Amino acid sequence: MKFSKINLDTIKDEGLRSVTGLERRAFLKIGFAVTGVFAGGKLLSLVSNVNEAFASSSDFLEQYPYRPHYSMVIRQGLCIDCEQCVTACKETNDVPDYGYRTRILRKRVTDAIGRQREFIPILCNHCNEAPCTRGCPTKATYKDPTTGIVMMDRKKCIGCKMCILACPYEARYFNEEVHAIDKCNFCWDTRLSKGKKLTACANACPTGTRMFGDVSDPENVIYKMVHQIEKQVWVLRPEAGTKPNVFYMKATRSSPWELRRQAEER
Numbered sequence: 345m346k347f348s349k350i351n352l353d354t355i356k357d358e359g360l361r362s363v364t365g366l367e368r369r370a371f372l373k374i375g376f377a378v379t380g381v382f383a384g385g386k387l388l389s390l391v392s393n394v395n396e397a398f399a400s401s402s403d404f405l406e407q408y409p410y411r412p413h414y415s416m417v418i419r420q421g422l423c424i425d426c427e428q429c430v431t432a433c434k435e436t437n438d439v440p441d442y443g444y445r446t447r448i449l450r451k452r453v454t455d456a457i458g459r460q461r462e463f464i465p466i467l468c469n470h471c472n473e474a475p476c477t478r479g480c481p482t483k484a485t486y487k488d489p490t491t492g493i494v495m496m497d498r499k500k501c502i503g504c505k506m507c508i509l510a511c512p513y514e515a516r517y518f519n520e521e522v523h524a525i526d527k528c529n530f531c532w533d534t535r536l537s538k539g540k541k542l543t544a545c546a547n548a549c550p551t552g553t554r555m556f557g558d559v560s561d562p563e564n565v566i567y568k569m570v571h572q573i574e575k576q577v578w579v580l581r582p583e584a585g586t587k588p589n590v591f592y593m594k595a596t597r598s599s600p601w602e603l604r605r606q607a608e609e610r
């Protein structure tokens with residue numbers, strides 16, 4: 345398989361898909377240091393209201409195909425870049441130093457009082473129309489028919505990296521220790537299957553940026569957040585047609601959702 349070399353002049357056009365894991369790691373260091381690469385790049389620039397994102401399936405919001413239909417809401421604006429989520433994820437899921445299942449993107453924003461930085465957690469979107477699963481020649485990656493979580497079967501992975509190329513979100517890396525692709529699985533094996541209600545990242549986040557639950561359950565906080573009529577909810581790269589299950593919305597520290605979460609935790 346041929347990969348192109350990193351060319352900073354063409355990054356905005358090519359995104360990160362065309363570089364190897366090693367090159368990508370080098371690039372990510374550059375990307376975090378070079379302000380505006382991510383802000384202007386494909387990953388963050390193409391967002392839209394969730395209703396528009398699912399325009400090809402207008403009744404999607406009422407027809408979640410999985411039970412439970414695990415989803416995450418990222419409350420943009422609350423993240424303080426403490427990376428407790430990243431650390432908890434790595435410790436819980438045995439992610440090597442060079443790897444990641446979730447990351448925090450840094451973006452420069454301009455507001456009324458001048459320039460500020462905004463932090464945006466990203467992870468696998470557990471897409472309903474997941475191009476990574478279609479690209480895998482051995483079915484090592486697949487969508488769990490019950491929960492909708494996009495899983496990895498390491499024993500079937502041959503390391504061809506087709507799924508890395510197919511994913512529009514840079515959600516996968518090659519784990520050199522196990523010689524297989526690794527990615528977020530919403531902590532299925534390490535937490536959810538053992539009765540825990542939250543992923544490690546959602547559990548560790550001190551600001552309530554990451555909310556986790558069942559978007560198909562009207563009683564669940566995720567359902568209620570995503571279906572707020574007055575709130576804009578968006579997904580990353582809606583034009584990819586992947587139907588992500590990670591939703592983004594603006595929030596402030598004093599939002600009722602945070603107060604409710606804190607009350608529930610007491």
Ligand code: SF4
Nearest residue numbers: 468469470471476511
């Ligand atoms: S974000 Fe990438 S790895 Fe995750 S389901 Fe979608 S295409 Fe697959």
Ligand code: SF4
Nearest residue numbers: 423424426427429549
């Ligand atoms: S733990 Fe929460 S506040 Fe800290 S970096 Fe992660 S998402 Fe942001």
